[in-house]
Amino acid sequence: MSSETLLEINKLKAGINGQAILKGIDLTVNAGEVHAIMGPNGSGKSTLAQVLVGREEYEVSEGKVTYQGKDLLDMSVEDRAREGVFLAFQYPVEIPGVNGTYFLRAAYNEQRKYRGEEELDAVDFLALVKEKMKVLELPPTLLQRPVNEGFSGGEKKRNEIFQMAVLEPTLAILDETDSGLDIDALKTVAEGVNKLKNSRNAQIVITHYQRLLNYIVPDFVHVLYDGKLIKSGGRELALELEERGYDWVVAEASSTAALAS
Amino acid sequence: MMTHTLQTPSDGVIGDYVRSHESFLKELDSEQPSWLRSIRSSGIAHFSEQGFPGTDQEKWKYTNLASLRKTCFPPVAGSEISEEQRVEILSRIPEKLEGERLVIVDGVHCGSLSERSNNLKFQFLPFSSMVKNSDNRVDSYLGRHIRHDQNPIVALNSAFIREGVFLEMPSGLQIEQPLHIFYVDTGKKSGSAVHLRHLFIAGSNSRVEIFEHYISLNESHGFTNVVTEVFVGENASLEHIKWQDQNRTSYHISNLAVAQESGSRFTSHSISTGAAISRNDIHIKLVGERTESFLYGLYLGRGNQLVDHHTVVDHLKPNSESEEIYHGILCEKSHGVFNGRIHVHSEAQKTNAKQSNRNLLLSRDSWIDTKPELEIYADDVRCTHGATVGQMDEQAVFYLRARGIPEPAARRILVGAFAGEITQRIPLASVRQSLQSYLLEELSRIPLEICSR
Ligand SMILES: Nc1ncnc2c1ncn2[C@@H]1O[C@H](COP(=O)(O)OP(=O)(O)OP(=O)(O)O)[C@@H](O)[C@H]1O
Ligand SMILES: [Mg+2]
Numbered sequence: 001m002s003s004e005t006l007l008e009i010n011k012l013k014a015g016i017n018g019q020a021i022l023k024g025i026d027l028t029v030n031a032g033e034v035h036a037i038m039g040p041n042g043s044g045k046s047t048l049a050q051v052l053v054g055r056e057e058y059e060v061s062e063g064k065v066t067y068q069g070k071d072l073l074d075m076s077v078e079d080r081a082r083e084g085v086f087l088a089f090q091y092p093v094e095i096p097g098v099n100g101t102y103f104l105r106a107a108y109n110e111q112r113k114y115r116g117e118e119e120l121d122a123v124d125f126l127a128l129v130k131e132k133m134k135v136l137e138l139p140p141t142l143l144q145r146p147v148n149e150g151f152s153g154g155e156k157k158r159n160e161i162f163q164m165a166v167l168e169p170t171l172a173i174l175d176e177t178d179s180g181l182d183i184d185a186l187k188t189v190a191e192g193v194n195k196l197k198n199s200r201n202a203q204i205v206i207t208h209y210q211r212l213l214n215y216i217v218p219d220f221v222h223v224l225y226d227g228k229l230i231k232s233g234g235r236e237l238a239l240e241l242e243e244r245g246y247d248w249v250v251a252e253a254s255s256t257a258a259l260a261s
Numbered sequence: 262m263m264t265h266t267l268q269t270p271s272d273g274v275i276g277d278y279v280r281s282h283e284s285f286l287k288e289l290d291s292e293q294p295s296w297l298r299s300i301r302s303s304g305i306a307h308f309s310e311q312g313f314p315g316t317d318q319e320k321w322k323y324t325n326l327a328s329l330r331k332t333c334f335p336p337v338a339g340s341e342i343s344e345e346q347r348v349e350i351l352s353r354i355p356e357k358l359e360g361e362r363l364v365i366v367d368g369v370h371c372g373s374l375s376e377r378s379n380n381l382k383f384q385f386l387p388f389s390s391m392v393k394n395s396d397n398r399v400d401s402y403l404g405r406h407i408r409h410d411q412n413p414i415v416a417l418n419s420a421f422i423r424e425g426v427f428l429e430m431p432s433g434l435q436i437e438q439p440l441h442i443f444y445v446d447t448g449k450k451s452g453s454a455v456h457l458r459h460l461f462i463a464g465s466n467s468r469v470e471i472f473e474h475y476i477s478l479n480e481s482h483g484f485t486n487v488v489t490e491v492f493v494g495e496n497a498s499l500e501h502i503k504w505q506d507q508n509r510t511s512y513h514i515s516n517l518a519v520a521q522e523s524g525s526r527f528t529s530h531s532i533s534t535g536a537a538i539s540r541n542d543i544h545i546k547l548v549g550e551r552t553e554s555f556l557y558g559l560y561l562g563r564g565n566q567l568v569d570h571h572t573v574v575d576h577l578k579p580n581s582e583s584e585e586i587y588h589g590i591l592c593e594k595s596h597g598v599f600n601g602r603i604h605v606h607s608e609a610q611k612t613n614a615k616q617s618n619r620n621l622l623l624s625r626d627s628w629i630d631t632k633p634e635l636e637i638y639a640d641d642v643r644c645t646h647g648a649t650v651g652q653m654d655e656q657a658v659f660y661l662r663a664r665g666i667p668e669p670a671a672r673r674i675l676v677g678a679f680a681g682e683i684t685q686r687i688p689l690a691s692v693r694q695s696l697q698s699y700l701l702e703e704l705s706r707i708p709l710e711i712c713s714r
Contacts, residue, residue: 053663081665093660097678106674107664114665146678147660163664 004031006171006202007072012063013227014051021047023227025063029171032199036213036238037206039224040246045206046090048224049173053087054080067171081107082114084170084201088160088177095147100159101129103147104166111167132165136192153180161189165196172196173204178212190215210242223249275309277333282420285336289423296400297392297422304409304419311413323598323630324540324569329512334454334484336421339369340447346478350374350445353476355695360438361385366445368424368455374443383469384429385440388458391427399427402460406490406546407518414514418456418488425458428471432464432494439470439502439689446507448481456486461501465494465522471501472692475535477508485536487515495549496524502687504696506535509564513539523549523578530687531558532696533568534703540569547609550578558587559683561700562595562627563707569598576609576639583613588683589620590676591627592707602634603644610639616646621653621679623709653709672709677701 007029014022021044029035039045051058052065054077065072072080095103109119120128133140138158148156157177164172174193178186193216197203205216213221213235221237222229225246230253231237241249282305286293293301313330314321342350350364351374363385364374370387377385384398391399409416426442444457463469475485485507493499507513513536521527533539545554560568574583589597603614620629633646653675661671680700687693 055659077659077662078665078667081663087663089660089663093654093656095654095657095660095675095678097681098674103661103664103674106666106670107661110665110667110670167664 003033003199005029006031006068008066010064010066012048012051012060012065014047014058014060014063016058020061021058021227022051025224025227025229027222027229029202029204031202033220034197034203034205034216034218036218036221036235037204037224037229038208038221038238038241043224044227045224046175049087049090049175049204049206052080052173053077053085078110079114082111086164086167086169086172088157088164088172088174090175090179090206092148092156092160094149094151096149098147100143100145100147101126104129104143104163107163108166129166132162135195136162136165137188138162154182154185157181158185158189161192165192168196170201171204172201173206175206176208177205178207178209186212187215210238213238225250225253274330274333275312278417278420279305279309281333281335285421288338294392294395294397296397300403300419300422302420304416304422307410307416308413308420311416313413320571320600323596324538324567326538328538329484332452334452336423337367337450337453337455338423339371340367340449342366342371342374342447346447347374349478350443353445354441354443355689355691358439358441358472358689358691360441362441362443363387363426364443364445365424365426365457367447367449368457370424376441382434383431383436384427386427388425388427388460389423398429399460402462402490402492403458404490406492406520407488407516407544412516414486415488415516418458418486418516421454421456422458423456425460427459428461428469430463430467430469430497433466434464435466435468439472442471442473444473444475444485446475446477446481446483446485446511448477448479448483448508451481451483454484454486457488459487459489461489461491461499463491463493463497463499463525466496467494468498469500470688471499472689473501473503475503475505475507475513477511477535480508480510482510483507484512485514487513489515489517491517491519491527493519493521493525493527495522497522498526500528500530500688502530502532502689502692504532504534504692505539505541506699509535509537509566511536515540516542517544519543519545519554521545521547521549521552521554524551525549526553526555528555529557530683531556531570532684533558533560533570534699536568537565538567538569541571543570543572544575545573545583546575547577547581547583550580552578552581554581554583556583556585556587557683557686558585559589559680560587560597561590561592561680561703562597563592563703564595565593566595567598568595571598571600571602573602573604574614576603576605576612576614578608579610579612581609581612583615585616586683587618588679589618589629590623590680591620591629592623592709594624594626596627597629597631599629599631599648600634601632601646602636603646605635605637605639605642605644607638610641612639612642612644614642614644618648619679620648620650621676622650623653623676623707669709673701673704676704676709
């Protein structure tokens with residue numbers, strides 16, 4: 001079965017202040033797929049996610065990213081979001097004074113406007129929110145508070161997935177959404193993510209723990225090391241990484257590199 | 262009160278003020294009871310001795326009144342308003358703001374625009390009508406807490422005292438509906454001054470909310486000088502909301518002096534969005550024990566505006582609490598000044614005083630001079646203060662954009678939220694909403710620059 005290619009990353013190199021972080025990434029994500037990216041601290045996982053959503057601090061020095069046939073790197077941050085790219089942040093920002101529901105309705109309506117659809121009024125939006133809240137078992141009071149302000153670590157993560165549920169992105173990137181979640185929250189969040197999955201969208205899940213992948217089952221697992229994807233495999237690779245760590249993958253990759261040169 | 266005899270009028274602007282005062286008195290001949298006469302003459306005497314304060318004085322270091330020193334602003338004495346102006350004035354009243362309203366146009370009470378019911382259980386009167394009716398209650402309060410021998414601008418106000426609002430709440434009376442004082446500058450006489458004198462007396466256990474609103478109808482060049490004295494009796498509660506939105510070619514100077522008796526509560530919301538130069542002095546004296554004072558402020562500067570707030574909270578007795586939060590939004594070439602003094606006298610044990618001043622600088626050319634001043638002479642107290650000066654949180658801007666909200670809207674949302682932390686404390690929904698939509702509209706017109714310095 002050949003499905004539509006959603007995202008194609010070609011030889012992507014990016015860095016900050018002249019320091020290289022991503023050193024040539026190639027990755028293809030088709031509709032209906034779930035990809036997991038694992039890798040040691042500081043290997044560039046979050047940088048990859050941030051570059052995909054358009055964080056301006058990072059300079060892309062080489063490579064190309066095509067999303068639904070369009071040049072992703074050429075789009076503004078807000079247009080990427082409105083085209084359906086969503087990042088659940090590793091460290092969601094606290095926004096004092098901005099009410100959660102107000103914020104989310106503004107975001108939701110911006111996306112509808114972009115697609116030429118009618119905006120939702122407060123009443124209809126509240127109905128939508130209530131339905132999505134049930135799925136994620138989010139305490140209703142969280143949305144009445146300013147965005148993320150004073151939220152616990154786990155609440156912030158759940159709020160990210162809640163936003164994802166409301167915005168229904170085509171390409172969702174989850175950056176360590178599992179860290180800081182207790183076991184029950186992890187299950188609810190994973191169930192929420194799975195419910196959003198369909199044949200027209202895709203998910204990239206960044207994690208350190210194979211535990212999450214018991215609930216969100218990936219089609220592919222990739223290892224990012226020092227700015228490069230050095231190994232890809234099926235879900236069993238995650239189990240192996242959990243057991244054996246990264247050293248063997250690194251050794252394997254450097255011997256292949258040595259052979260090649 | 263002592264009467265002063267004036268020497269020969271001096272030269273320059275001071276001389277012009279003295280002469281202007283003479284013709285002012287001549288016009289008023291019939292409305293001069295002796296107590297008023299003595300206030301007026303001692304006022305001009307003190308003013309002519311001191312003149313306008315200069316930047317060599319610590320309190321006026323950042324606010325230069327050079328333009329006020331250059332020419333004399335003679336007093337205006339009311340205007341006829343056209344039907345068109347009448348419609349405009351009414352349209353500027355926040356929607357659904359009901360209740361008693363006194364409208365003052367160009368320095369004189371305008372009966373046809375005011376809303377007044379008969380048989381009120383409290384006194385809410387224009388100063389001028391009290392004088393006309395030989396009602397001398399004002400005399401015993403006037404100048405009790407604000408002395409013009411130490412403040413030339415208050416002295417100038419006393420010299421030209423003529424209009425203002427007198428409020429007296431009898432003991433135990435608590436009213437729900439707010440009282441509205443609406444000041445309108447029609448700009449008919451550019452280069453003129455209005456000196457308003459308000460007196461609010463809340464008897465023990467009374468409760469009242471007052472909304473004071475200042476606007477201009479056009480871009481004339483005027484000087485508004487307001488002096489307000491407030492007495493909050495035992496266990497009384499008085500909430501004062503002042504929104505100064507005069508045109509950006511005018512000067513607005515305001516002195517608010519408050520005395521609080523035991524168990525009382527006073528809340529001030531000071532919103533400054535207008536005037537070329539505005540200066541707000543707020544002085545709170547906690548003369549009783551167990552008092553609560555809340556001082557909230559929001560200032561928005563754009564163009565070349567200068568917005569200055571000087572506040573003093575004098576803790577004189579034990580067990581009192583004060584909280585002060587001021588937010589400033591400074592755009593384009595505007596300049597903000599904030600000076601907050603907390604003075605805890607030796608007797609004022611167990612004082613709990615908090616102060617915070619946060620500023621958003623939204624352009625490279627805007628700036629703020631902010632300074633807390635703590636003077637603490639009691640040992641068992643809790644005082645905290647903090648001032649911040651910063652730009653917009655770019656992480657937050659990115660977060661909103663990454664959810665599809667366009668950058669300009671994202672910036673407006675964040676600035677709006679910063680303002681909202683103050684406006685949401687205003688207890689009158691109609692005023693709050695009108696202010697919030699005003700801010701939203703203003704912010705959509707200003708480029709909210711990204712600036713790293
Ligand atoms: N804004 C930045 N400024 C300077 N260095 C940065 C910045 N962002 C990333 N880096 C550096 O780039 C490297 C990759 O960081 P990144 O956050 O992408 O790692 P990660 O794989 O997500 O790590 P972790 O598992 O700890 O989340 C690190 O060495 C980091 O210090
Ligand atoms: Mg990371």
